[in-house]
Structures are given as structure tokens and as C-alpha cells.
Amino acid sequence: MPPLLPLDKGATSGFCYDFSPMPYYSALREEYRLASLAGEGDSLTRALRLMQWLCAHTYYSGAARLSGKKFKDLPDTQAILRFAVDKPFLYALNCRDKAIVLSDLLLSVGIFAMPLWLVRGGNCHCITHVFLPEHGVWSVLDPSFNAYFMAEKPYPLDIIALRESSMSGNIPAPARYSLNGGSDCLSVYTGIFIAGCLDDILFWQGNTHRRLPDTRKPQDSRFISPRGGNTSVEDLLRAPPH
Numbered sequence: 001m002p003p004l005l006p007l008d009k010g011a012t013s014g015f016c017y018d019f020s021p022m023p024y025y026s027a028l029r030e031e032y033r034l035a036s037l038a039g040e041g042d043s044l045t046r047a048l049r050l051m052q053w054l055c056a057h058t059y060y061s062g063a064a065r066l067s068g069k070k071f072k073d074l075p076d077t078q079a080i081l082r083f084a085v086d087k088p089f090l091y092a093l094n095c096r097d098k099a100i101v102l103s104d105l106l107l108s109v110g111i112f113a114m115p116l117w118l119v120r121g122g123n124c125h126c127i128t129h130v131f132l133p134e135h136g137v138w139s140v141l142d143p144s145f146n147a148y149f150m151a152e153k154p155y156p157l158d159i160i161a162l163r164e165s166s167m168s169g170n171i172p173a174p175a176r177y178s179l180n181g182g183s184d185c186l187s188v189y190t191g192i193f194i195a196g197c198l199d200d201i202l203f204w205q206g207n208t209h210r211r212l213p214d215t216r217k218p219q220d221s222r223f224i225s226p227r228g229g230n231t232s233v234e235d236l237l238r239a240p241p242h
Helices: 025-031 034-038 043-057 077-084 095-108 159-167 186-194 231-237
Strands: 004-007 015-018 113-120 123-132 137-141 174-176 200-203 222-224
Touching (some): 025 095, 043 095, 095 113, 123 186
16 A cells, blocks of 8 residues: 555545555656665755756746646656756746656655645745655755755755745745756745745645646645644644655
């Protein structure tokens, strides 16, 4: 039975996040030498290496829609990477695809991860939530901007802590940041892509629900809102997979 993230209280009764391996993971590991790219070390070190590789070999554009390709033409991470890796900016990926790809790269080497959708009004952004078993915590990695956020702990903030920082007006500067290899637009990133989106958090049911045809919203998602005061759901989002 695949490991599941239990979400079994309140409005999410009976719901589990499904981390089932996708059938192409083995081929993905071999084609891109993911075990070698991740290298040795703890989960955070290996995850950061894979994010660095993804950012170094693919462009990001918030306006990208896979250059006119429909999702059905690029049904999985292996196909997306073949489309985008070491290609010019015309083949840039948007935040949704970057977050999905990094999640799959991490899962392919045995690191639990899932994409999260951040929404506030008309603003939205996707990031990757990665589980660090050495610390028993989840942490935010943003493969669109090669970024993560540190506070006083020896690991990056999780999405709940990052949102709490945003709501208090005290988001820390990213510990690492790069927009397509440059340092432009840092204030726009923290002010709009992070603080401007950290209101509601949505997440997919699992791998099999990641690439849905012609939609920008994660159907079959579950919803976490600070307005609802559902702290049990926030606690469960921090629960370790098992």
C-alpha cells in the first residue's frame, strides 16, 4: 500500500493524500540520472540539488502555457522535461508545471513532496512542499524562483509558517533566490508571488490528479483558509506521511 498523508478530521474526513509512484518514475530516474544529481546527504541537501538542476536547465515564465501545447500533449513530468530542458525561453514552464515537476523529481528519488496552489483573489502561485524526515517537518521549495525561506530553525519554513509570517507582515528574505539565473524582481517575488498569494492553500489528491486537461485549478483539491479557522486541517497538513 502506498504511503498516505492522513487528512481525517473535520471537513476532510476520510481523505488521504496519495503518494503512489507514477509508472514512469524509473525511466525518469534513469534518463536524467536523478540519483546522481541528488547525490548523498540529508533530504534537504538532496532536494536543493534537484531544484538547482531544474532551475539551471529550464526557464520560468508566469505567462507560459507550454508554448501552446495542451496538457494532453505533455501528460507527465518526463514529457515536460523533454519539452523544456536546455531549450530557449520559448519553452519556459509556468509555476504549476515547475511545482509538479520538482515534486515528481523528489518522489522519484524517495523524498516525499507535493505541489501546493497558493491563492489570494486574482493572484495565484504554485510551490512544492517537501517532507524532511530528519526534522519531521515539511518545507517550502519554490522551483520557479529557486527559492526557499529560513527563520530560526535549521530547515526552511513550511507553508503554514510562511503564511503566518506573511499575515504578520514579517516574511523573511529568501535564503536563496534566482529568476532564470538573475536576481531581478526580488521585491516583486516576495510582495506579490508570496505575500500576495498566501491567503488560501489548495492541494491535489495525489499524483494521479496532477495533470488535468485544460484547467488552471486543481480539481479534487482540498481547501485551507485562514478565514475558516480550521486549525485541525493546518495541523494535518504538517503531519508526516506514513
